[in-house]
Amino acid sequence: MAKVQMTRGKFNGIQACADANGIIAAAAMDQRGSLKKAIAKARGAEATNEDLTAFKTAVTRILTRYASAILMDPEYGLPAIAQRAPGTGVLLAYEKTGYDASVRGRLPDLLDVWSVRRLKEAGADAIKILLYYNPFDDAAINEVKHAFIERIGAECAANDIPFFLEPIAYDDAVGDEKSFEFALVKPKYVTAYMAEFSKPRYGVDVLKVEVPVNVKFVEGMRVFSGQKAYSREEAKEFFRQAADAARKPFIYLSAGVSDEVFRETLELAAEAGTPFAGVLCGRATWQDGIPVYAQQGLGALEAWLEDRGVANITALNETLAQGAKPWWTIYGGLENIEVVDLPVQQ
Numbered sequence: 001m002a003k004v005q006m007t008r009g010k011f012n013g014i015q016a017c018a019d020a021n022g023i024i025a026a027a028a029m030d031q032r033g034s035l036k037k038a039i040a041k042a043r044g045a046e047a048t049n050e051d052l053t054a055f056k057t058a059v060t061r062i063l064t065r066y067a068s069a070i071l072m073d074p075e076y077g078l079p080a081i082a083q084r085a086p087g088t089g090v091l092l093a094y095e096k097t098g099y100d101a102s103v104r105g106r107l108p109d110l111l112d113v114w115s116v117r118r119l120k121e122a123g124a125d126a127i128k129i130l131l132y133y134n135p136f137d138d139a140a141i142n143e144v145k146h147a148f149i150e151r152i153g154a155e156c157a158a159n160d161i162p163f164f165l166e167p168i169a170y171d172d173a174v175g176d177e178k179s180f181e182f183a184l185v186k187p188k189y190v191t192a193y194m195a196e197f198s199k200p201r202y203g204v205d206v207l208k209v210e211v212p213v214n215v216k217f218v219e220g221m222r223v224f225s226g227q228k229a230y231s232r233e234e235a236k237e238f239f240r241q242a243a244d245a246a247r248k249p250f251i252y253l254s255a256g257v258s259d260e261v262f263r264e265t266l267e268l269a270a271e272a273g274t275p276f277a278g279v280l281c282g283r284a285t286w287q288d289g290i291p292v293y294a295q296q297g298l299g300a301l302e303a304w305l306e307d308r309g310v311a312n313i314t315a316l317n318e319t320l321a322q323g324a325k326p327w328w329t330i331y332g333g334l335e336n337i338e339v340v341d342l343p344v345q346q
Contacts, residue, residue: 004337018068023324061083062310063305071128094129116161136189164207178214183229186214207249212241218235
């Protein structure tokens with residue numbers, strides 16, 4: 001296998017987000033609009049920007065003791081990352097939250113007053129972008145998205161910082177992404193986007209991906225809904241097909257499921273033998289703390305995090321220890337990466 005060349009900044013940035021074994025056990029806390037709505041709903045009254053910062057800070061201070069990195073937004077989360085445990089890597093989100101539903105195609109947009117350079121100056125070890133992506137959408141829509149990702153890839157390359165891309169599959173013609181109908185096509189969509197964004201032209205360093213099946217429709221899973229989209233063996237084969245399409249390290253996201261469901265999903269991925277390099281897990285770990293904060297305040301949230309939050313993340317880490325592989329596995333091992341310096345820019 002030919003050696004893979006990687007610049008020092010990118011290599012060091014990925015390493016900063018991984019643990020000593022090369023596993024990315026990262027916590028996600030970059031939710032903005034959805035978190036605000038959830039706090040408001042649980043409280044029965046409006047949530048403020050201060051609520052977001054307080055919640056993010058508590059989660060970061062307590063849970064990063066058990067995480068290799070924290071994913072944060074620069075809008076409300078910069079005070080929070082100052083509270084992280086020593087040695088915790090920082091991923092900063094670069095995209096605006098949500099999308100304009102009045103325009104077809106769920107087109108992405110960047111935060112107005114941020115650039116990769118500014119995010120790096122704010123403490124980022126890596127840059128994260130979320131992209132809603134339907135591999136089979138109109139070419140005109142996907143061309144816009146492909147060019148968008150190429151620009152960010154080039155910006156990350158110029159600043160010598162890793163680019164973590166989070167594609168989220170959707171198809172407005174099929175319907176709700178949690179539906180049985182979407183579960184049937186999801187493996188094809190996830191496999192296609194893992195292949196697409198592994199291409200060198202995008203400059204992506206780590207793919208943060210969905211699992212290629214909806215586990216509620218996998219017969220034999222503890223969370224099986226009773227409606228079968230795939231057998232357990234078929235689900236494992238879909239995991240393998242998606243993994244085989246990747247040419248970059250990839251990690252799984254929790255996509256808002258409960259911590260028990262996410263752990264069972266990762267066990268299935270490990271059973272399938274996929275070389276996933278870890279997780280970026282947010283809501284599965286801390287979402288049950290939202291009503292605690294909304295109704296009882298910050299002190300109650302901190303107590304909940306120290307108890308249930310820590311239990312959730314340590315259980316997840318145990319699952320990762322059994323199944324995840326170092327991020328450099330896809331390159332044939334750490335010794336197969338040649339770290340090079342970028343030429344000095346004047």
